[in-house]
Amino acid sequence: MKISGRIWKFGDNIDTDAIIPARYLNIWEPQGLAAHCMEDADPGFMKKMRPGDILVGGENFGCGSSREHAPIAIKAAGIACVVAKNFARIFYRNAFNMGLPIFESPELWGRVENGAEIEVDADAGLIRIVGVAADPLKIPPFPPFMQQLIAAGGLMNHIAKGRAK
Amino acid sequence: MTMTITEKILARHADLDLVRPGMLINARVDIALGNDITAPIAIDVFRKAGAKKVFDRDRIVLVPDHFAPNKDIESAEQCKIMRDFAHEHQISHYFEVGEAGVEHALLPEKGIVGPGDLVVGADSHTCTYGALGAFATGVGSTDLAAAMLTGELWFKVPETMKFVYHGKLRPWVGGKDLILHTIGRIGVDGALYRTMEFTGEAIRELPMSDRLTMANMAIEAGGKNGIFIPDAITEAYVRGRAERPYEFYSSDSDAAYHSVIEIDVGKIEPQVSFPHLPSNARGISQVGDVRIDQSIIGSCTNGRIEDLRVAASILKGRHAARGMRLIILPATPTVYRQAMHEGLFDIFLDAGAVISLPTCGPCLGGYMGILAKGERSVATTNRNFAGRMGHPGSEVYLAGPAVAAATAVAGRLAGPDQL
Structure with missing residues (x-):
């Protein structure tokens, strides 16, 4: 999997209330949630972003609520992937379970400015910053089980495959 | 081989003699919980996967509590999705308005969760039930769909941080003050991916309601679960309440911890x-x-x-x-x-x-x-x-x-x- 796109940079502890405020949790359809993606972190975000863009976060991205509405809103908004220093654990689970690509890179956040273009090569485990000559940043490989989840296209497909055997 | 209480509960539910932090396991779930916000997505995922039947109608709990009694039309539609699903699958623990309350207060009170259980809930504050000596953790809606279908879920065995609370509480200081102080010390990601095990002489005297408050906020430090070693206070709380047999687990005295944090509660004010x-x-x-x-x-x-x-x-x-x-x-x-x-x-x-x-x-x-x-x-x-x-x-x-x-x-x- 290779993903390239323009980044939107956010800080540490971007919580699920910032990603999708609870006042919109009376919505559960993906497109309805996407309309409010990142609204309380950056109110104009959905007007500025283009499908294929990438979110870059600091530490503990997605902390707070267990709401899967958060990765659903991000994915339905057309965000190609999220790269953060690290992720809150329920957000991390949810992303793999429902098929939003996420990557951990402790280094990227400090190396890029908002609006930069990056290329994520998931198979090679590398992130390149477009127009920067430095060596690509390494991203640690996912554990084998998480790779199976990704390959299956999420948890329910993974379970279905297991049951079909 | 020694284990913590969390490791023992996970090992038992995965039919393993031993688990170690970092292991990925598949474990049986005693109770799977959803609410009017998270269940509609889980139900959609469940149906789209072609699932026809839940694994056990007595092990699924659905509580309309977030936006119920319905606050608006959209909330009413979400509650209806959950209510219709509960009726279709004859979910025994579905609570209508009038019976329902805030889920994490309701489940312990009704004895639906108990010591030694493995509980998952599509709500981050599911970690509350650790107060009873259960392994309880928040998950997403897809996780809930998988648990409702199979009765199992994947887990990464967490490392455990041991918090030892010494001394006597000052007036007007309770579980909330202890946990806010603790989160203040370690930060909102201070226990990320890890277990918070609450111990010490101040904890042994702490009433169940305060323990529930502390376990409830383990997630606010990034924790996977918070847990207390069950004791006489636990027994007094669950006796006559638990609707299933329960089991007390404890940590081995020489169990391995990620870290040990000592806190003098006598220095903590409200x-x-x-x-x-x-x-x-x-x-x-x-x-x-x-x-x-x-x-x-x-x-x-x-x-x-x-x-x-x-x-x-x-x-x-x-x-x-x-x-x-x-x-x-x-x-x-x-x-x-x-x-x-x-x-x-x-x-x-x-x-x-x-x-x-x-x-x-x-x-x-x-x-x-x-x-x-x-x-x-x-x-x-x-x-x-x-x-x-x-x-x-x-x-x-x-x-x-x-x-x-x-x-x-x-x-x-x-x-x-x-x-």
Whole structure:
């Protein structure tokens, strides 16, 4: 999997209330949630972003609520992937379970400015910053089980495959 | 080979003799929980996967509590999706309005969760049940769909951080103050992916309601679960309540921990966590002069009868400050009735409070106490992220019921001793 796109940079502890405020949790359809993606972190975000863009976060991205509405809103908004220093654990689970690509890179956040273009090569485990000559940043490989989840296209497909055997 | 209580419960549910931190396991789930916000997505995922039947209709719990009684048409539709699913699959633990309360107060009270259980809930505060000596953790809606279908789920065995609380509690200090102080020390990601095991002589004397408050907020330090070693207080709480056999586990004396953190509770005064992170905790003597518009007493963190008694002991014979909105939400119908019978409602009404219905409502900015731009609420809830209780420009100050009640009277952040 290779993903390239323009980044939107956010800080540490971007919580699920910032990603999708609870006042919109009376919505559960993906497109309805996407309309409010990142609204309380950056109110104009959905007007500025283009499908294929990438979110870059600091530490503990997605902390707070267990709401899967958060990765659903991000994915339905057309965000190609999220790269953060690290992720809150329920957000991390949810992303793999429902098929939003996420990557951990402790280094990227400090190396890029908002609006930069990056290329994520998931198979090679590398992130390149477009127009920067430095060596690509390494991203640690996912554990084998998480790779199976990704390959299956999420948890329910993974379970279905297991049951079909 | 030695293990912690968390490792033992996970090993048992995975049919393994031994687990170690970092292992990925598939484990049986005793109870899978959803609410009116998270269950509709889980039900959609369940149906789209072609699933026809739940693994066990007695092991799934569905509680309309977040935006119920229905706050608007969209919420009504979501509750209906869950209600229809519950009827279709004859879910035995579905609670209609009138029976329902805030889920994490309701499940322990009804004995649906017990010591030694492995519980998953599509709600981050599912970690509350660790107070009973269960492994309980919040998951997403797809996880809930998988658990409803298979009765199993994947877990990464967490490392455990041991918190040892020494000494005697000061007056007006309870479980909320201990956990806010703890999160203040380690930060909102201080226990990321890890277990918080609460131990020490101060914990051994701590009532169950305070333990539930502490375990409830393990997630606010990033924790996977919070857990207490069950003891005589646990036994007294679950006896006659538990609807299934339960089992007490404990950590081996030489079990391996990620770290051990010692805390002298005698140095902890009533705490307030300032906007916009639960880790911005400070003692009541350090809060300065902060005018407050609203006081919320309730939630899965502090909506039990013991919390209402603390609030009533301060509000008795007093009145909320002019302009203060004091809103009290008993967390379950049983708590509601008990508070009424004990005369707490008269105390609250005389103090100028409004007594709300059992709902999560204002905690997550749903309804029943939403803040306008620039307004401030003290709240016994668990999160104070920007916009959590309403307008993104409003502020939430987290505290226990004593500080929330005293603040309602004073009109500004205050502890009971400052009245």
